[in-house]
Amino acid sequence: MTDLKPPGGPLTGTPAVSVCVLTKRADFVRASNARRQGTPGIHLQGRKRAEGEAAGIRVGFTCSKKVGNAVARNRAKRRLREVARIVLPEMGLDGWDYVLVGRKDITATLPFDQLIADMRRAMKKVHG
């Protein structure tokens, strides 16, 4: 199934908005029906929430069983979490939900700086 992990604590260079983590299945479903952008390493889904729904940036992580066994899934999730920790403070928009989806083999093995580049490109596409 899909997995996610609790808030990332105080982020370095955090902007004024807070970041929290998606835990409800309904939020994941809504995000997947909104804007999406695939890159070699990351599949990104993004959604601008309706007024009064929640505050700040929210982010979720998903690695289905297609990604591999438990070791591969956990590894992909950890790297996605690290990517979000670095990229979201500089590019995330207040009032949006983001869902990062792992891809088979690639998310766990791609060089890390390339993964970050993929994330930045996907963010631009989803916002634009």
Add this chain to the structure above:
RNA sequence: GCGGAUGGCUGGAUGACUGCGGCAGCAAUGUCGAGGAAAGUCCGGACUCCAAAAAGCACGGUGCCGGGUAACGCCCGGCGGGGGUAACCCCAGGGAAAGCGCCACAGAGAACAGACUACCUGAUUUCGAUCAGGAAAAGGUGAAACGGUGGGGUAAGAGCCCACCGCGCAAGCGGCAACGCAAGCGGCACGGCAAGCCCCACCGGGAGCAAUGCCAAAUAGGGACCUCGCGUCGCAAGACGGGGAUGCUUGAACCCCAGAUGGUCCGGGUUGGCAGCUAGAGGGCGUCUGGCAACAGGCGCCCCAGAUGAAUGGUCAUCCAUUUGUGGGCAACCACAAAGGACAGAAUCCGGCUUAUAGGCCAUCCGCGCAU
């Protein structure tokens, strides 16, 4: 040195920056944080609930003997059978003279007796054969065919007789036992399958931490049908009576009894938090005692994660082995560069089994070769 057998260990190391979960703290911060299989869920337990977890039946499991253990289908030791030159390895390994069932095709005949071809004797004969009797060695079939070899014997033959081998029964002896050794007896009979039914012995009540208990929120604390039934004595406690059992029957204690009870069905709801939740038959090291061993016991020291969209990560440097390429060298090897670092991630806990696993290391033993 080469080849092999068995048992065991390890599962990259150090550092820097930056993150995550638990605990402590107002905070700064401190401290702890995956495995030998955490896996498969194949067994066994602990623990919780089910009216006791009791008896019988049913059902399921195990299956040489002895021991170990909380327990086991696990482990240790022994026995028997099979394989290997050997070290050593493998075996669901009780009962087929309790009973039932099955043994296709082929073959004369498939389980207990019988006789297709062929053999022998006699009679008949159209000289092809037919009939009566003897016999069970030879042929062919098959996974399996009624002991084997040699000799005697005979009309032909046959354990019909003899020798050796095999087989069965077995006094006695050894061993806790499985079992082993075996005088003697028997002309030989009793085929295989019980991972077919079954018999025997032993074991097992069922469900499972999403168990179970509590708190909060929410909803229609709703509707239909059926069953028991509207008790007696007593001020009361209680007694009598009735009801309540998870495959079936019995069933003490216990619970309920005029309930808005119990059962079935329909409809609604199905979220959040806390406890269970991690220190236990616990692990490691050292040492002593008993034991062939598994293991048991004593002492000392050290160590023990608890998440819940689920923590233990990311990046880099150096070293460590590995592979590839280039250069040098007869070679061992040296230098430089690059790549990738086995299987795999706790979810109530523990003991086993099974399966996956790069590379490396240690010990013991066997065979061959060489040297002494």
Add this chain to the structure above:
RNA sequence: GCGGGCGUUGUGUAAUGGUAAGACCUCAGAUUUCCAAUCUGAUGAUAGGGGUUCGAUUCCCCUCGCCCGCU
């Protein structure tokens, strides 16, 4: 996590322990001016590995894959 079930040609189904059957599909041929329909023929499977047995789809064990239930 815990508990349960299933696995046979490409698909959905059969098979007392004894040659794996039949249907649809695919291919080829026949029929037809051509197509469809029809007829004939062919290809093709017991999830994998061990064990019991003379002989396993069937009986036993291990592994793999798929499906279902739970508050």
